[in-house]
Amino acid sequence: MPQDSAAPPSHADAVDRIVGQWRRERPDLDPSPMHVVGRISRLHWELDERLSRVFERYGLGRGEFDVLATLRRSGPPFELSAGDLRGSTMVTSGAVTKRVDRLERAGLVDRRAAEDDARGRVIRLTERGRELIDEVVGHHVRNEERLLAGLTEDERATLADLLRKLGQTLGNP
Amino acid sequence: MPQDSAAPPSHADAVDRIVGQWRRERPDLDPSPMHVVGRISRLHWELDERLSRVFERYGLGRGEFDVLATLRRSGPPFELSAGDLRGSTMVTSGAVTKRVDRLERAGLVDRRAAEDDARGRVIRLTERGRELIDEVVGHHVRNEERLLAGLTEDERATLADLLRKLGQTLGNP
DNA sequence: CTAATTTATCTTCCGAGGAAAATATCTACG
DNA sequence: CGTAGATATTTTCCTCGGAAGATAAATTAG
Numbered sequence: 001m002p003q004d005s006a007a008p009p010s011h012a013d014a015v016d017r018i019v020g021q022w023r024r025e026r027p028d029l030d031p032s033p034m035h036v037v038g039r040i041s042r043l044h045w046e047l048d049e050r051l052s053r054v055f056e057r058y059g060l061g062r063g064e065f066d067v068l069a070t071l072r073r074s075g076p077p078f079e080l081s082a083g084d085l086r087g088s089t090m091v092t093s094g095a096v097t098k099r100v101d102r103l104e105r106a107g108l109v110d111r112r113a114a115e116d117d118a119r120g121r122v123i124r125l126t127e128r129g130r131e132l133i134d135e136v137v138g139h140h141v142r143n144e145e146r147l148l149a150g151l152t153e154d155e156r157a158t159l160a161d162l163l164r165k166l167g168q169t170l171g172n173p
Numbered sequence: 174m175p176q177d178s179a180a181p182p183s184h185a186d187a188v189d190r191i192v193g194q195w196r197r198e199r200p201d202l203d204p205s206p207m208h209v210v211g212r213i214s215r216l217h218w219e220l221d222e223r224l225s226r227v228f229e230r231y232g233l234g235r236g237e238f239d240v241l242a243t244l245r246r247s248g249p250p251f252e253l254s255a256g257d258l259r260g261s262t263m264v265t266s267g268a269v270t271k272r273v274d275r276l277e278r279a280g281l282v283d284r285r286a287a288e289d290d291a292r293g294r295v296i297r298l299t300e301r302g303r304e305l306i307d308e309v310v311g312h313h314v315r316n317e318e319r320l321l322a323g324l325t326e327d328e329r330a331t332l333a334d335l336l337r338k339l340g341q342t343l344g345n346p
Numbered sequence: 347c348t349a350a351t352t353t354a355t356c357t358t359c360c361g362a363g364g365a366a367a368a369t370a371t372c373t374a375c376g
Numbered sequence: 377c378g379t380a381g382a383t384a385t386t387t388t389c390c391t392c393g394g395a396a397g398a399t400a401a402a403t404t405a406g
Contacts, residue, residue, distance in 0.1 A: 013337050021246040026310065033317035035333035036324075037220055043340055044217035045263055047210055050344065063362070073194040082385060090218055095363045097386055119371045119384045137199065144206035150342020151209075151335070159335040160208035162328055164186050167216055169323020171223065236392075255355060268393050270356055292354045292401045 015039050036166075050147060054139045058132060059106075063091070063099045065140075068108060068133040071125045079124035081114065108132060188212050209339075223320060227312045231305060232279075236264070236272045238313075241281060241306040244298045252297035254287065281305060 012020075015038040022031035048062065055065045070088045071078050080088075086096045100123050103109040108129035114120030125133065148156055185193075188211040195204035221235065228238045243261045244251050253261075259269045273296050276282040281302035287293030298306065321329055 011337075011341060013340055015337070015340075018246065021248070022310075025246050025248055026307075029311060029314050030318070031314055032329075033314060033321050036321055036329055036336065037224075037317045039333065039336035039340060040213055040216050040220060042263075043213050043336060043343075046340070046343055047213060051210075061362080073191065073198050075194070075198055083383090090215075091362095092364055093385060094365080094387080098363075114384095117372070117384080119369095121385065134199075137195075138202060141202050141204055141206060144210045145203070147344050148206050148209055148339070150345060151339060155335055155338070156205075156209055158331065159339070160212065162324070162332040162335070163209065163212035163216060164184075164188070165328070166321070166324060166332070167186055167188075167212060167219070168184060170216075170219055171320050172323060234392080256353090259355095265394055266355060267357080267395080271393075274356095287354095290354080290402070292399095294355065 013039075015042065047147065051140065051143060054143050055136065057139075058136050060136065063089075063095070064103055064106075064108075065133075065136065067096075067099050067103060067123075068125065068129060069137060071109065071123065072130065072133045072137065077124065078130060079122050081120050081122060083120075085123065103129070186212075188215065220320065224313065224316060227309065227316050230312075231309050233309065236262075236268070237276055237279075237281075238306075238309065240269075240272050240276060240296075241298065241302060242310060244282065244296065245303065245306045245310065250297065251303060252295050254293050254295060256293075258296065276302070 015035060018038060019031045019034050022029065022034070052062055055062060060068070066089045067085055070085055071080055074080055074084075082093065082096050082100065085100070086093050089096065089099075091099075100109060100111065104111060108126055109123050110126055111121050111123055114122050151159065188208060191211060192204045192207050195202065195207070225235055228235060233241070239262045240258055243258055244253055247253055247257075255266065255269050255273065258273070259266050262269065262272075264272075273282060273284065277284060281299055282296050283299055284294050284296055287295050324332065
């Protein structure tokens with residue numbers, strides 16, 4: 001008896017079960033895209049959960065970490081405009097304002113008017129902010145490394161390439 | 174001149190640029206896990222954005238869609254306890270209560286006491302709810318299909334397998 | 347059988363971020 | 377130069393979901 005292409009893999013996960021339910025209930029639909037889309041969604045949820053634990057240990061939320069990390073990796077003098085931060089962090093301008101508010105209150109960044117454009121504001125890591133993010137990022141990447149430890153080097157590379165391609169072709173076949 | 178394993182791919186994306194920044198700023202760290210983790214995060218964001226558009230066209234948010242879809246794919250009689258819904262949708266019990274509140278107000282589900290356990294509540298799709306979710310799900314899977322159109326069948330299968338494996342080994346190497 | 351514990355759901359309070367309006371400033375054009 | 381329209385950021389109001397406590401009912405211990 002030949003293999004059925006719809007046969008579940010040897011170790012089914014929650015997404016396989018969901019796809020199976022849809023096949024049974026709606027045989028007119030092809031739910032196979034969920035194998036990719038649903039897993040990205042679930043993995044994001046689980047990763048976020050685990051990565052947040054590290055941030056919390058330092059009194060940071062995901063949003064604050066993102067801002068600090070964006071400033072840090074931009075290099076000296078560790079400053080960016082609010083608009084730059086919005087572009088890097090994929091949130092609205094209002095959210096950037098509030099994230100920076102919290103970080104400013106905590107003494108991790110400061111704000112000043114831009115020299116050339118009085119509408120603009122320059123957000124800069126303070127010394128404390130730089131020290132903190134440098135420490136957190138170390139824990140963060142080691143945490144990520146640990147989470148990926150179940151995949152071989154080759155698998156990670158293949159996965160990264162496919163995800164890159166998906167991101168670049170999303171909706172543009 | 175041999176290839177440098179750190180050389181960026183021909184078509185770098187935002188994550189490649191971020192990893193490059195970290196390599197420059199923190200050469201003591203290995204930011205390569207971000208190639209996978211960072212892309213899952215970004216893809217989730219973009220997918221959520223695009224998938225939500227379909228839900229909005231039917232006056233639904235992601236949360237409401239999740240509940241309706243979970244009830245629908247569970248099969249006749251399209252009813253589950255609040256606890257079952259919590260397990261499937263990865264939110265807290267309070268969030269389930271509120272999602273169901275909204276759906277109940279919209280006449281898409283109804284709630285009744287469980288027969289065997291007076292603490293329990295049974296949430297069931299109404300006729301309108303079933304009709305609506307059946308229509309939305311069709312659009313939804315076609316939307317997902319379109320979003321994945323840039324990947325070949327083989328690439329999708331490989332991607333799905335790697336994501337499944339990652340989910341199953343997360344933090345358990 | 348009664349009291350303590352556990353379980354299922356809901357309620358209350360709060361924080362994060364989105365949408366859109368409000369401000370302040372810059373740029374262009376007549 | 378002066379005003380209309382763009383642009384950068386902040387403010388206001390609102391929704392969603394989390395955390396933790398409240399309720400009510402089931403289960404278990406004695």
